[in-house]
Amino acid sequence: MYSLRKIYQGKLQNQGSDSFRFTIKDFKKVSAAFCSGGVNLSLAFDNGKKVMLHSFEFGKNTDCPPNKRLLKLSEPIEMEIISGVVNGTVGTETSVYLILEK
Amino acid sequence: MTELSKTSFIIQCIDKVIVNDKVHELKEELDKDYKYLVGIAISNTNASEKSILEQVKIKGMDVLPERFEASHVMSSGSVAPNKRFFSWFKPVPVSGDEMTIKFYDPSWSSNYNLQVQLLLTNNPEEIINVLFA
Numbered sequence: 001m002y003s004l005r006k007i008y009q010g011k012l013q014n015q016g017s018d019s020f021r022f023t024i025k026d027f028k029k030v031s032a033a034f035c036s037g038g039v040n041l042s043l044a045f046d047n048g049k050k051v052m053l054h055s056f057e058f059g060k061n062t063d064c065p066p067n068k069r070l071l072k073l074s075e076p077i078e079m080e081i082i083s084g085v086v087n088g089t090v091g092t093e094t095s096v097y098l099i100l101e102k
Numbered sequence: 103m104t105e106l107s108k109t110s111f112i113i114q115c116i117d118k119v120i121v122n123d124k125v126h127e128l129k130e131e132l133d134k135d136y137k138y139l140v141g142i143a144i145s146n147t148n149a150s151e152k153s154i155l156e157q158v159k160i161k162g163m164d165v166l167p168e169r170f171e172a173s174h175v176m177s178s179g180s181v182a183p184n185k186r187f188f189s190w191f192k193p194v195p196v197s198g199d200e201m202t203i204k205f206y207d208p209s210w211s212s213n214y215n216l217q218v219q220l221l222l223t224n225n226p227e228e229i230i231n232v233l234f235a
Contacts, residue, residue: 004191006167036171062178065185067234099190
């Protein structure tokens with residue numbers, strides 16, 4: 001069974017880029033990641049040592065079933081900081097989500 | 103593979119006419135014969151892709167994170183009806199509980215009927231195989 005967590009929410013300023021850090025507790029695995037359509041996402045695990053995504057573009061396609069629009073991962077975690085960067089058009093409101101497993 | 107037609111489920115729909123770009127509240131008691139909420143979809147393609155689900159709550163608990171973009175639970179007509187549900191959350195135990203949804207569409211331009219579809223079941227493990235197939 002999964003838990004859905006929002007790890008970032010913001011309006012893109014500064015040339016359309018923003019960074020974030022989020023500490024995960026009480027979960028053992030990241031199963032998937034997704035964000036608002038039309039932005040690029042970079043994501044690093046293991047306190048910044050392991051880059052999983054580098055400027056990955058999330059589309060806005062609604063022709064794909066909602067359960068399949070996310071990027072599946074299988075990343076073990078343990079009390080660590082997940083960091084990331086979102087890029088897009090200035091003024092875009094965006095959020096980043098993780099699917100976590102205990 | 104489990105087929106949807108062989109599982110115990112119901113799709114409960116909540117409707118509301120969206121008349122402006124302010125927050126609209128949808129409230130309804132869920133079917134008491136079903137124990138779990140396992141999927142959410144918004145059928146209406148008139149809602150803009152910027153629409154926001156401000157809150158989706160059952161018994162005061164969040165089902166989805168606050169300010170969840172409605173586009174994540176919307177699909178085009180080319181998606182099969184039984185694949186239109188978003189299910190990446192822990193099945194929520196329910197039993198006739200009241201569900202509250204706060205929705206707003208910042209790009210609203212004319213009235214439309216919003217329909218939120220809720221997938222309820224008594225066997226979440228069984229239906230999950232269908233939803234993620």
